[in-house]
Amino acid sequence: MSLRHKSTPASAEHAPLQLEHFLPYRLSILSNTISQAIADDYQSRHDLSVTEWRVMAVLARFEGLSAREVAERTAMDKVAVSRALARLVAAGRVDRAVHDSDKRRSVLKLSAAGWAIHDDVAPMARAREREVLAKLDAEERQWLERILDKLLA
């Protein structure tokens, strides 16, 4: 056998990750928990998938984007955006036109029905965010903002 002593515990031999203190793992749990809570609010109410809601949220904020620009803003891939848009347009929630000077590009905006859904969902999403942030005091909230800015830069 090796120089290592026989009775060395597995943890010393192998140094397993301590998931409960491992940043990527903890971020993943936190992110999924929050996103799921928001999704639960709107999925059944409006028959809306997470990707569809993301597309709607970015079109609410930036009217007239192309599909590619939506993909950039949502950090989704273009196939996912294309499919979400197909459903949203079919449901009459998004209006799609063709760009004047480039017929490949679409020009996207929420329809009246799309805005109505947005105006119902957005306050719920904000309320969930507030619930989460309520667990922190003012100082912690400031630090969190600063830390996220740095990590996402």
Place this chain on the structure above:
Amino acid sequence: MSLRHKSTPASAEHAPLQLEHFLPYRLSILSNTISQAIADDYQSRHDLSVTEWRVMAVLARFEGLSAREVAERTAMDKVAVSRALARLVAAGRVDRAVHDSDKRRSVLKLSAAGWAIHDDVAPMARAREREVLAKLDAEERQWLERILDKLLA
């Protein structure tokens, strides 16, 4: 028309979410970016999916768990765990035995081959975590830890 003035801009009428400052959105981007970077390290090298790696990581730390306990620890659902385990056992990376006093439960541990993979991947995962944390100074790291503790409590 309503009492609202005709020329009120959409942003005032509808108050769209500002995704770039919306906590759930930012957490999701950050979490996915980090997890993907780690996954890129091991997926091709070991033909290992994210769910399989999570199962291995928790078995490295807590030997002899049942599938249900793995699911609890990883925050994955039991079907995902069952499938990951099927592949891991088939690949000889996890040993599955039957519990002495309850024949429904399995008793799971990493095989020698499983440990070898673990011992290759775990340091890479830790290195990625260090890369991320290197963007923060000592004070920010302490706050982050404290904030995550509170949000996950």
Place this chain on the structure above:
DNA sequence: TGCAATTGGTTTCATTTGTAACTATAACGA
């Protein structure tokens, strides 16, 4: 011009994932 390379977007097909139903064992209460 005109033709190759690029870009916006969709479709196709294979893989992954989620939900529900199912099997086997165990626990509990009449």
Place this chain on the structure above:
DNA sequence: TCGTTATAGTTACAAATGAAACCAATTGCA
């Protein structure tokens, strides 16, 4: 001890997702 209910885990089927091929419009440049 029998019948009901609960639990561990798997299977089957549907829906979601990703990668690559694809079409159409545009750009760049010989």
